[in-house]
Amino acid sequence: MTLSDPVTWPDAVPVLRDGDVTLRAHRPDDARAVVEQCTDALSVRWTTVPSPYDLGMARGWIHDVAPAGWREGSEHLFAIESTHPDGERRFSGSLSLRDMGSRRAEIAFGAHPAIRGKGVMTTAVTLLLEHGFDTLGLETVIWYANVGNVGSRRVAWKTGFTFGGTLHMWLDHRGERTDAWVATRHRDDPAGPAGPWELPA
Ligand SMILES: CC(C)(COP(=O)(O)OP(=O)(O)OC[C@H]1O[C@@H](n2cnc3c(N)ncnc32)[C@H](O)[C@@H]1OP(=O)(O)O)[C@@H](O)C(=O)NCCC(=O)NCCS
Numbered sequence: 241m242t243l244s245d246p247v248t249w250p251d252a253v254p255v256l257r258d259g260d261v262t263l264r265a266h267r268p269d270d271a272r273a274v275v276e277q278c279t280d281a282l283s284v285r286w287t288t289v290p291s292p293y294d295l296g297m298a299r300g301w302i303h304d305v306a307p308a309g310w311r312e313g314s315e316h317l318f319a320i321e322s323t324h325p326d327g328e329r330r331f332s333g334s335l336s337l338r339d340m341g342s343r344r345a346e347i348a349f350g351a352h353p354a355i356r357g358k359g360v361m362t363t364a365v366t367l368l369l370e371h372g373f374d375t376l377g378l379e380t381v382i383w384y385a386n387v388g389n390v391g392s393r394r395v396a397w398k399t400g401f402t403f404g405g406t407l408h409m410w411l412d413h414r415g416e417r418t419d420a421w422v423a424t425r426h427r428d429d430p431a432g433p434a435g436p437w438e439l440p441a
Pocket residue numbers: 282283286287349350351352355356357358359360361362363384385386389390391392394395
């Protein structure tokens with residue numbers, strides 16, 4: 241199986257697990273939590289999620305956009321499920337691998353505010369990378385973030401990405417071209433940090 245092979249959504253979407261963290265297909269009852277995530281300040285600041293964002297948009301995203309990526313072989317988009325501080329397991333964020341051709345993919349991720357800072361995203365990214373390399377035959381995964389998105393950079397660092405510098409005016413961010421941090425993880429790279437934690441000057 242490769243990233244570009246069509247997958248029947250949601251039945252053939254794999255379920256990936258590590259401890260409390262599960263990656264699975266999105267479900268209609270995730271929609272409210274998707275709105276909570278997409279309207280939170282960090283998501284608006286660092287992602288291109290539409291703003292304002294409402295329940296109808298979340299339902300459309302789950303019902304139309306997520307399945308299309310699987311069907312067309314362009315993007316494998318997973319929901320993350322984990323235990324929230326109230327003790328209930330539910331939607332905890334989303335992450336995806338976008339096909340870039342020639343065994344390459346771009347990773348994207350965002351966490352629900354209620355579970356941030358507990359290592360859930362680090363576990364989810366590690367699971368998705370393992371799946372991408374071992375099952376989908378990927379060789380290299382690329383990560384981009386707007387310069388200054390330290391939380392995202394920290395997740396990339398913890399999951400084995402090697403940083404490649406800053407790309408001047410590369411990202412399309414809410415109508416502006418912004419500078420991007422870039423990093424790659426190759427299938428043969430170790431899963432943990434490739435070097436000491438540091439931020440570019
Ligand atoms: C980026 C994001 C997914 C990280 O989620 P998270 O739940 O904090 O991730 P984890 O808990 O797995 O690990 C994050 C690590 O970064 C650290 N971190 C998070 N935000 C940080 C910040 N602003 N500055 C410094 N460190 C930060 C955490 O402390 C943790 O490190 P540690 O385990 O060594 O303490 C989350 O902040 C988010 O959803 N942001 C908005 C969307 C976004 O920016 N997506 C990425 C677009 S490129």
